[in-house]
Amino acid sequence: MENGTHLGAGEGPLERYMPAAGGNTRPYSPAMFSLTDIRGVIWRQRFILVGVVLFALAVGLTLTLLATPKYEASASVRVTSSGPDIVEGQEYLVSAGGLTRERETMSRVIQSRSMARQVVERLELHDNADFMGSDSLPEDERSVEARKFSAAQKLQDGLSAQLPPNTQIIMMSYTSSDPALAAAVVNGYAETFVTLNVQEAVEANSYARAYLEEQIAKTRNELRDAEIEAIQYARANNIVGRPMGVGSGTEGEGADAGTATTLAASTLTGITQTYTEARTRLINSEARWRMVANRPAAELPEVQRNSAVQSLQTRRGEMRSQLADLRQRYQDDYPAVRELISNMEELDRQIAETENDIKEGIRSEYEIARQQAAALAAELASVSSATLDEQDRRVQYNMLDRDVDALRSQLDDLLQRYNQITAATNLQPSNLTILDTALVPSAPSSPSLFRNMLVALIVGLGVAGGLAVLRETLEDRIRSIEDIQSKLRLHAVGQVPLVADGDVIDDVKNSFSVVSEAYASIRASIDYVTRDLEKKVLQFTSTEAAEGKTTSSLAIARSYAAVGRRVLLIDLDLRRPALHRALLQNRPKQGIVEAIYGHTALQNVVIKAEDGYDFLPIGSATPINPVEILSSGLVGEFLNKARASYDVILVDGSPVLGIADAPLLSRFVDGVIFIAEANRSPARQTRTALSRLTGVGANVIGVIVTKFQPLEAGENYKYEYSYYSYSERD
Structure with a gap:
């Protein structure tokens, strides 16, 4: 990978925690609120959650037992x-x-x-x-x-x-x-x-x-008054009509529909209808006569269809047949022949007379129709004149007649509804x-132990959740490498799990332990960050004492030595040295301070550790002027001389807060590895310590999270570190 680039979305588990090659920070994209965060809050606040929920359940149970059964x-x-x-x-x-x-x-x-x-x-x-x-x-x-x-x-x-x-x-x-x-x-x-x-x-x-009943009585009185008024008006105006309610107001759909029909109006209607029928007959009979007037009677269809004529013609045919037979044997003067001829002539006269009678009947029918039509026309003119005279008087009469019909219909409806209600009173008095019906309950409906305990559980969870969130808000502590990225805006080079039992130094020395494997991964991350430095001097510091910087420096030195690097581990915590406790039984008389001042050569005070690295402790006498030692240029000169003999120089320095040692020492090293103990220091205090370092130009290349507890961070311990626990049986 070229210099100045860093892994993106496809970076592996190692590169995930490595700073960018061009600096000591990597842009951080905060993740959304996840299940891991919830799980971490629950685990960290488990005592509050369990305590408040149990208290709420106890209160709910007590109130349930003390409540009166309902x-x-x-x-x-x-x-x-x-x-x-x-x-x-x-x-x-x-x-x-x-x-x-x-x-x-x-x-x-x-x-x-x-x-x-x-x-x-x-x-x-x-x-x-x-x-x-x-x-x-x-x-x-x-x-x-x-x-x-x-x-x-x-x-x-x-x-x-x-x-x-x-x-x-x-x-x-x-x-x-x-x-x-x-x-x-x-x-x-x-x-x-x-x-x-x-x-x-x-x-x-x-x-x-x-x-x-009130409406029926009122309607009856109004109907009676309306009938009397209509009759009096008809009598006064000589209007003769059918009795009230008999066919009036319902006939046809003509001009008089919905009005009372008088005698004159009825007569006019009848004569009009009869005259129309007479005119129809006249037209038909006239057309028929004109067709037959100039035609011979024998050619008329009526004659040809007449049964009498047909019977006479049949007889004449028979006589002709007989005459033909007789003439074959006798002359015309034969008596029988003359009689038959005489009978045939009489028969022809009868046929002609019958045909003329039929034709005359058609003419007589036409004349009768014409006379009837003329008579009806005269009568229609007379009745029409009388009806026109009566129309003005009929307007008011028709209005009175319609009022009578309306009141009569209203009275019928009221009587019908009255009968329905009377019947409904006896058939269905209630809906x-x-x-x-209710039975005497055998068990109380309240208080409900299940419901009350459920409510208590919900209330308890709500209150406990609120308290947990409040505590999480007030406790702004660093718990995982994600917090390093989000709260300090730095990328971590790794994290080391908390060792619950035993000595952590023993775990560091065990190559297959979780702690040793974690530091091996951290060493690889540091190499990645400082790959441009052929030889490097790194300082280990922390916010406060006992956060794991001494153990971390020791473990990183051992890991570098394991890969063949020449490593010098220096104890420069001039106020409270601790490395010698892990590596030596007794402190030597001379150490780093004497070497810095040139009182002894470097090789005279360096101690070979059994893991393959060199260790430079502090002498038996703790310096009384650490600030003066670190402020002088002697420390920088000493470190520069030591570079010639070692590939990696690791310096275990003092904590940052409260003293000036760590910022002074950071001026002479290539980079600072900051140690942050999980679940201990507030993020605000850690930011203050980092600000003191960066304020003097220190190059903070990464942060190591020590004593990491996966459950406190909401993670699964087995998921994070099971791959470290490798052994032959696997």
């Missing part, structure tokens, strides 16, 4: 149909319990104060000391009303009405500490509700009958029926 009894009422209508097409509404109440309205009625008052009076609950409790008052007239009012309020508080969807059923429930009282109350509600509905139906029907 029993709920239920009854159901079926709504079958609406009440009868007074006038067809119009619903009749009464006041409180109308005939066409919707189920929602019925539910409101059930839960109303007036309904509760009726149930109190029905069951005499105001005199029931067990029901009234502390509200019992002396029995005087004023206190009775007060007790009824108080009892009604208690009923309303304990009653509920439900409307199951897609049904015509109303469910009523009542809750009380007395199971028998709960059943009695809800049954009383159901019975009172049905009884009230029956009473309202009866009242509605009574009102309807009274209303209709409500009790479907199921």
Whole structure:
């Protein structure tokens, strides 16, 4: 890979934690809130979560055990149909319990104060000391009303009405500490509700009958007055018509449709129809006569179809046949021949006479039709004149006649509706029926242990979650390498798991341990970052003491030595040296300070470690002027001389906060490895320490997270480190 580039989306597990080649930071893209974050919060705040939830469950259990048991009894009422209508097409509404109440309205009625008052009076609950409790008052007239009012309020508080969807059923429930009282109350509600509905139906029907009787009487009087007025008007104006209501107002669709038909109008109608028929006959008979007037009678179809003519012609044919036979034997003067000829002549005369009679009948039919048409035309003119004279007088008469018809139809409708309502009163007085009565409940409906514990669990989880989030917000600590990237804007070179049992130095020396493998990965990351440096001097420091910088420097030195590098590990924590405890039994008399001041040669104070690297400790006498030593140029000169003999020089320095040693030392090294202990220092404090280093120009090449606890960070320990635990049996 070329210098100045870094891995992208396809980077491996090692490159993921390596800074970019051109600097000590890599752009960080914060991930969305993930399951890992939630899991980490739960694990870190587990004691708060468990404690608060257990406390909430204990409170819920205590309240459940201390609560008074409540029993709920239920009854159901079926709504079958609406009440009868007074006038067809119009619903009749009464006041409180109308005939066409919707189920929602019925539910409101059930839960109303007036309904509760009726149930109190029905069951005499105001005199029931067990029901009234502390509200019992002396029995005087004023206190009775007060007790009824108080009892009604208690009923309303304990009653509920439900409307199951897609049904015509109303469910009523009542809750009380007395199971028998709960059943009695809800049954009383159901019975009172049905009884009230029956009473309202009866009242509605009574009102309807009274209303209709009043309207019937009024309509009858109006009809009588209208008939008298119409008759008087017809008599005064000489209008003679058919009796009222007999065919008037319903004939045809002509100009007189919907009006009273008078005698003159009826006569005109009849004559007009007869005249029309006569004209039709005249036209037909005239056309027929004109066709036959100039034709011989024998050619007429009527003659040819006439049975008498046909019979005479048949006889004549027979006579001709006989005459032909006789002439073959006799002469014409033979008596028999003369008689037959005479008979044939008479027969021809009869045929001619019959044909002429038929033709004359056609002419007579035409003449009769013409005379009838003329007579009817004259009569039609006379009747039309009389009818025209009567039309002006008929306008007012027709209006009076229509009023009579309308009142008569209205009276018929009212009588019919009255009969329907009278029958409905006896057949269906109520549209409500009790479907199921309430039974005495055998088990309390509340308190519900399961429901209360569930509510307590939900409340406990909510409160615990809020406290956990609050603590997480206030505890801004570094827990994983992701926090290094997000909170410090630096990339980590690796992380080292926490060793729960045993000495961490033993794990460092065990090449197959989790800790040793983690530091081997960190060493590879450091090599990647410092690949441009052929020989390098690296400083290890931290925010505070005991964060793992000494162990880290020791482990990195061992890892470098394992790959054949010449390594020098220097202990420059001049205030509290610690490396010698892990590598030596006793501190030597001379060490790094003497070598810096030139009091002894480097090779005289270097100690060969058994893992293949050189170790330069601090002498037996701890310096009293560490700042003066680190401020001088002697440290830089010493490190430059040591570069010639070693590939890697690792310096275990002092912590940053509280003292100036680490910033002073960072001026003489190629890079600083910052150690951050997981779950210890707040991120704000760590940022302050890093600011002190960068303020003097230190090159912080990466951060090592020590004592990493996967569960605290929300990760799975086995997932993160199982591949480190390799052995021959695998």
